Amino acid sequence: ADSPVLWRRRMAMVSTLGQIRLGHHDQALRLATKLQTDPHHLMHKAVGWMLREVGNKNHSLLDAFLDDHAATLPRTALRYALKKHDDAARTYYLAVAQER
Template sequence: MNSSLGLAAELTDAVARLGAPETVPAKARFFQALPGGYAAGDKFLGVRVPQLRGLARRYRSQVTVDDAEELLLSEWHEVRLLGAILLVEMFSRADALAQRRIATLMLKRIERLNNWDLIDSSIPYTLGPWLYRNPAERHVLIELADDDLLWRRRAAVMATFAFIRAGEFGETLDLAAKLLGDPHDLIHKAVGWMLREVGARDRQVLDTFLDEHAPSMPRTMLRYAIEKHSPAERHEILMRKRK
């Protein structure tokens, strides 16, 4: 474990050396880390995502799940994001047992994935595929969607991207209906995005969902869902919302 902690510290130092302090204020605003924002108090180093992916490629043959978990515990946003990226790398090459361990870790540490970029870059490629291949565990989606923590609810929605890519839409549609009354804009955006992905693969499935739910959908959710519709179709669907 000491060597693992040593590598996590080395990676943290490597991220810090890539930092651009002059970009930190803009990042804090963009990710709503200022007082009153959904990520108030988060800390940034000013490192770009391509730089983090470069580090991940350089270290992926050395890093363990323990290393990645240590990175997720960091106070720095970009270090946590590196941990998430590395877990995706590991998951893609892991056997079934190791994939279960990674999926379990994602569930355990979702509170450390405390912004939309951290969720969206990891959950659809780790927890999502694992749940898809393990139907007996899919109750986790409902448990996450029922949680008070915003990031758990977003994780539930984004995990279903793995199901969508496999041509299964039921979980996404069920969660979309369940979360129609969610108060947070980040959930509206995530649900609308996943509905749009359903429609990209089967337009009739999406339109059937909209026929039932469009009038009660939050406007942001609805707009995201119908982005690929024609202007005339978008106008007609949005008119239903106004009635």
């Protein structure tokens, strides 16, 4: 995750998918927090994708993460993470993000 190479940082994030599917979310959430400030849009997509996968296993955990980080997540990551949320939740978190 600390590599100067985009593809290594992206792989660090995406490699948490196996752990997420086993119900272990800590690593994914730590990396999402760390990599949310990455300037590359492909990292934003990877962060959002893994957050959505966390939500597939534990919706309330994703919502707790979004409560803390929606305002600082890049819009692309937030949209990817919210893909399976209902319209009201999506509107709420996007509004929080827009207030920054």
